[in-house]
Amino acid sequence: MKSRFRFLVTYLLGWTGWLALNRILFLWYQPQTSQLDSSTLLGVFAHGLRMDLSTAGYLTVLPALLITLLPNGPHRQLATTLHLLTFVELVLVTLIGVADLEVFRTWGFHLDITPLHYLKSPREAAASVASSPIFLLITVFLAQLLVGGYAFRRLIQWNVRRFQPVRKWIAIPALLIATVALIIPIRGGTQLAPMNVSAVYFSPTAFANYAAVTPQWNFIHSFLERNKFGSNPYTFFPKGQAKRALQTLYHPDTSHQSLLNTPRPNVIFIIWESFTAKSVAALNGRPGVTPEFEKLTREGLLFNQIYASGDRSEKGLIALLSGFPAQATASIMTLPSKSAKLPTLGQAMKKAGYQTAFYYGGETEFANIKSYLYHNQFDRIIAKSDFERKDWNSKWGAHDHIVYNRILSDLGKTKQPFFTTFFTLSSHEPFEVPMPTVFPGDDEESLFLNAMYYADRSLGEFITQARKQPWWSNTLIIITADHGHRLPVLASDKMRDFHIPMLWLGGALKTQPHRIDHIGSQTDLAATLLQQLRLDASAFRWSRDLLNSNNQPFAYFAFNNGFGVVQPNRHFVYDNISRRLIASEGAVHQQDIELGQAYEEESYQDFLDK
Structure with missing residues (x-):
């Protein structure tokens, strides 16, 4: 025995x-x-x-x-x-x-x-x-x-x-x-x-x-625990208190600021894979990585304090197209029964009379993207199978410049106004790009920088050709990221990994080029764009108009079992497991932490309720 x-x-x-x-x-x-x-x-x-x-x-x-x-x-x-x-x-x-x-x-x-x-x-x-x-x-x-x-x-x-x-x-x-x-x-x-x-x-x-x-x-x-979405693990306050705390973030716009010279411009929305502010010198990033984007920042409106909502592509797409914040331990796109209940820009633009299309060089089945795109009611979804195999990289799909060329060709035959979204992929792993090496080295960071340079060059060529099109004078182009990236390694501050660029340019802008310093999130794009088009944004409850000076500067981002909050002159990163700050800068007060906790609690509850 x-x-x-x-x-x-x-x-x-x-x-x-x-x-x-x-x-x-x-x-x-x-x-x-x-x-x-x-x-x-x-x-x-x-x-x-x-x-x-x-x-x-x-x-x-x-x-x-x-x-x-x-x-x-x-x-x-x-x-x-x-x-x-x-x-x-x-x-x-x-x-x-x-x-x-x-x-x-x-x-x-x-x-x-x-x-x-x-x-x-x-x-x-x-x-x-x-x-x-x-x-x-x-x-x-x-x-x-x-x-x-x-x-x-x-x-x-x-x-x-x-x-x-x-x-x-x-x-x-x-x-x-x-x-x-x-x-x-x-x-x-x-x-x-x-x-x-x-x-x-x-x-x-x-x-x-x-x-x-x-x-x-x-x-x-x-x-x-995979199926345990029955209760909210992020309950910090008595019932109703979190919702009341968030009301301080949302205020009506009493003086609408119009940036456009036409009420119904065409909109080209470019979602750049892994586009981090750390790759843009104008945003205190590494110089020489995105020279074409640098030139464009001097021609349009650069929102220089925007932060990604999450750390994965499917979370970024949800944040941008539905104004819905990322969850720390869940992804609503992977749950089609829930994502189908979200408002979408595709629906809103189609209802307003826009011709809508979504372009992606990869396969839309990945991470349930396809079901979400159908929920957006895009008129056309162009994906990997619509491009010739010779134009694919070895792992993922069609190169960026190939898709840009397809967009240029299609828009020449598209009825206006149009809403065209392009989700790029060449700056995604494994960072294979069809151009000579600019940043020598076989290490991951060099490959990443090289891919970013190619994506930037492809964008620059697209804008050059777009200027020659008859629709340019009536078009707004919005460029931003699906999420940030840990590369290039410039600092250990997690906030910088979520800092992303957003640029508006095109012939439809009537304002002079300048920077907009208002702190905001990916989730705020939906309300900001719809307000400019004078369309109803009330369904996008988490989205705030970045041009509304009454709104408190605020950005929230979520990562695995934690979140961060950025406000003027301060930010912090909070760990849900230990329930304490793991990073901070500036004078962070208890009310700042409680505001972030309220945002996490209420947004996760909204996720559960879908």
Whole structure:
């Protein structure tokens, strides 16, 4: 009997040690590790141990049940079954761990079920990770399987060969009790609250807390919670208080400021993939990356304090076309039953008599984009299959300049007024562009900068040709981003990753070129545009007119389980798990934090209510 109990203990500790080794691998892989001192690194392992034990408890349940139900099973058969079961668990644990290495490096959060939404479009999902060091990751994966398989095989053989015959009527109840007792490490102890992510948070340094989280536990928890949208996890205030707090952000426009020389201009809306302010010198970004856009900023209206609502393309499209804010732990576009209840610019423009079209060089099935585009009621949706294969890059779809040329050709035959939206893709991973290298180097940042330069050049060529078209004098062109990007690396401030450009230009503008310093969000585009067209924007409840001087300067952005708020002379980033600030600048007051919490609470509740 003792030998079987010893097996359960050593098996549990074996997985715990293996997960601790995985944490070493995680720290080795992430560049932020260099920011941690030795005492903080020790804290990562000390606090992460509880979650490692919890994960190991889950992994021990099935082997424990096996030896409980077969207490006197033949040693060879029992060992073989345990080897097979353990190897399957090892494959899953290793797969999650290795995938998490790159997910965290790229997105800044641990692997959860978010990437599973993209598996419906495997080729596009592959393109998203094409810039990752695939060979290195595969090598790490195989090496872990080899070492782990050998170690666990020795552990199982050493224990099973020491099993002695036992009386079933004693052994089965005793081993069953031992199996049930695994609930203690699984829930993290005997305390009232079960294991959760906040249980391992210990440091004011956000990365140290993230490093203490066991990625396998995080994934399992995310999977088990995947369908739990029944209650709002971001309830900070008594009922009704959050809604009242947000009323301070919305005020009627008593003096409408018109920027246009015609009431019904054509509108060309360019949504530039990963277009970050860090790539624009005029916005204190890196010089030389977007020279064509730099020229255009001197010809139109540059909104220089705009922030992306979320950190993924599908969240950015929702924010821009529906004025709906991103959610920290959900994406409404991946839930068509909810996104179908959103107002859309496509619908509003079509109702106003516009000819509408959406252009995208990739496949619109990715992340449920297609269903959302149909909800927009676009007259035409032009996507990857509408372009010749020779004009595709190897992973994603048609190059930007190809799509721009198609737009120019189509608009010459389109009845005015038209509303044409183009979602670019050449500046998306894997950053393959059809031009000579401008920023030499094979590292990810150089490839990104090169792709941005190509996207910028394609835009410049399009604008040059557009000026020659008869519709130019009656056209407003809006250029902005779907979201920001962690590249180029200029600072560690998360706010800068969400800072994006927005530029209005074209023959329909009557105002002189200048900058608009009002702080705002992607979500504010819908109301701002509709107000300029004198169309009803009341359905876009989260969108605010950026030209309404009565509105308080304010921008909210959401990332995985956190949010940020930008206001004049101050901003902060808030972590939902630890419920505290993880970054701030300027004089941030409690009322600022509460305003951000109110925004998160109320916007998530709106998401639940759809």
